[in-house]
Amino acid sequence: MSALRRLLPPLVSGTLFGAGLTVGGMVNPQRVRHFLDLFGDWDPTLAFVMGGALIVMAFAWRIQRGMGRPVFAETWSLPDRTDLDGKLIAGAILFGIGWGIAGICPGPAVASLALVPAKVLPFIAAMIAGMALHYLTIERTKG
């Protein structure tokens, strides 16, 4: 498998992803916060984004089950954990708080670098610091 063919799916995927986030309005933090504002001024747009993505992905998983291997890779590299642990829950709670405060999650943050770089850079810098903190304190120290 040539390197070029291996790099093609992530490049195409990332580009479509960034376009989808922009078309869907996910790069607008206020829109995201208003989706989470269930008891106030609720904006349902994000539910349509999630719905559209989930329908397509559900088909993709059905196709995946019938394929021997990925088109541009030798093997599948998919998550196989099924257990629920404290880290999963605690991490999701912390992420939700940050998401609620700023209305930004990782995908829209990186996509926004092309739209409002100066505004989104502080968020990305803090996000990388948070990732580094996790890497240094938890990920690197485990088994």
Place this chain on the structure above:
Amino acid sequence: MADQLGGLVGGVLIGLAGAIMLLGAGRIAGVSGIAARGLGLGGGTMSRSSAWMFLVGLPVGALVAALLGGKVGPLDYVPLPAVIVAGLLVGFGTRLGSGCTSGHGVCGVSRLSQRSLVATATFMASGIATVAILRAAGVAL
């Protein structure tokens, strides 16, 4: 109505992005994991060059969509100190919880992964509670 239609079209594009990563590379299109991987901060087994392809694609796609579609605003951000706190929580939380809205919320939920269903329900509830508390505290949204 135009917003909802845009949301649906955007969602379909995001679904196609996830499908191409899944069927093309055999991987999950989870942005937090791929970002950590690209930066060398853990995040699994994807090659770092592949991770960077995806990460470069995100703003490129956003730019193309903005140029073709015109209006993307208003892009309203909360005050800087709040942005910093939120960024730290998002960065640490997504790594501790093994995913964010893309990996758990789109790829995992569509696969009916128990871990992703629980994580997504948890961060949705946590986000909704956070916004409700901010609203109750008199913070304008």
